[in-house]
Each structure stands twice: as C-alpha cells, then as structure tokens.
Amino acid sequence: MSTQKPVTPAADSPDRQAAFVALLIDSHGRLMGYLISLLGRRHDAEDVLQKASVTMWQKFDTFELGTDFLAWSSTVCFYEAKNFQRLSARMPLSFNTRLLEVLASERLDDLGHQEERLAALDRCMKALPERDRSLLQAAYIDQTGIASLAEQLGRAPQTLYNRLNLLRRSLADCVARRLAEGAVGHG
Numbered sequence: 001m002s003t004q005k006p007v008t009p010a011a012d013s014p015d016r017q018a019a020f021v022a023l024l025i026d027s028h029g030r031l032m033g034y035l036i037s038l039l040g041r042r043h044d045a046e047d048v049l050q051k052a053s054v055t056m057w058q059k060f061d062t063f064e065l066g067t068d069f070l071a072w073s074s075t076v077c078f079y080e081a082k083n084f085q086r087l088s089a090r091m092p093l094s095f096n097t098r099l100l101e102v103l104a105s106e107r108l109d110d111l112g113h114q115e116e117r118l119a120a121l122d123r124c125m126k127a128l129p130e131r132d133r134s135l136l137q138a139a140y141i142d143q144t145g146i147a148s149l150a151e152q153l154g155r156a157p158q159t160l161y162n163r164l165n166l167l168r169r170s171l172a173d174c175v176a177r178r179l180a181e182g183a184v185g186h187g
Contacts, residue, residue, distance in 0.1 A: 035052075051080050052080040
C-alpha cells in the first residue's frame with residue numbers, strides 16, 4: 001500500500017493535463033535514449049524515467065507551454081539520474097558528477113539534432129527505388145525474419161543480408177551528406 005500523496009499540479013486543468021501527456025509521450029523515446037546513455041542500463045533508465053515523469057508532473061506548473069519541453073524534461077531527467085547514481089549501491093561503476101554532466105551535455109546536443117537526422121533519413125528513403133524501400137520496411141518496420149522474407153522473395157537469405165547491409169551503408173552515407181550540405185528541408 002502506497003503512502004504517497006496523489007500528484008496534483010497547481011494548474012490542474014484538463015487542457016494542461018492533456019498537454020503534459022502529449023508532450024511526455026512525444027519525448028518519451030528521446031528521454032529514454034538520453035537516460036540509457038547516462039546510466040548504461042535500460043532497466044535503470046526506465047526506473048529513473050518513471051520517477052522523473054512524476055517529478056515533471058509535480059513541477060509542470062513551472063513549465064511554460066510553447067517552450068522547449070525536451071530541454072526542460074531532460075534537465076529533470078539529468079537530476080533524477082544524478083540522484084539515482086548517488087543513492088544506488090548496486091551500480092558496479094559510478095561516474096563522477098563532472099563526467100555525468102559532460103555526457104549529459106553531449107547527449108542533449110545529439111537530441112537536438114535528431115529531428116534533422118530523421119528528416120534527412122526520410123528524404124534519403126524517398127530517393128530509394130520502391131523495391132529497396134519495401135525490403136527495408138519488411139525487415140525493419142514489419143520485422144519479418146530474413147529466412148521468411150527470403151522464402152517469400154525466392155532469394156537466398158545471405159543475398160538479403162548483403163542487400164540490407166548495402167542499403168544501410170548507403171542510407172548512412174546519404175544522411176551524412178545531407179546533414180553536411182545543410183540540405184535537409186531544401187529541395
């Protein structure tokens with residue numbers, strides 16, 4: 001039985017609650033990746049994100065709607081991760097505070113460029129022939145096994161592995177080129 005008081009923000013309107021939920025859902029994957037990069041273990045990151053989500057909700061009345069939720073929420077996550085490390089006796093290796101701050105800063109910079117990378121990837125995907133896009137979709141989005149996919153297409157599994165590897169490298173090069181050119185979003 002929990003002795004915790006219910007969480008109620010100062011501005012307890014349904015619109016504000018809906019805004020919080022939408023912002024948290026939209027940022028969840030990026031915050032999880034950020035915490036995994038800081039803590040090293042998914043399970044620890046999940047625990048910290050859960051605690052950070054409660055803290056964010058409790059402090060949501062201090063967040064100004066329309067500003068950068070990811071920056072605000074990642075700051076909350078950083079302090080929760082720092083507290084987790086301080087309190088956790090089961091961490092075999094613990095980073096000192098300065099190293100954790102450096103890692104957090106670098107990872108936050110990465111999060112800021114994620115939108116650009118996704119836009120570049122989308123443009124690169126659209127430039128591929130339909131058969132290559134379909135193969136990538138089946139293998140990575142639909143998660144069809146290679147053996148099953150090879151059977152469906154009448155090809156050897158190794159041929160598909162080779163093709164997927166080539167496509168991954170090609171997409172990575174394309175994304176890197178687009179980002180270097182600053183061409184994301186421009187023709």
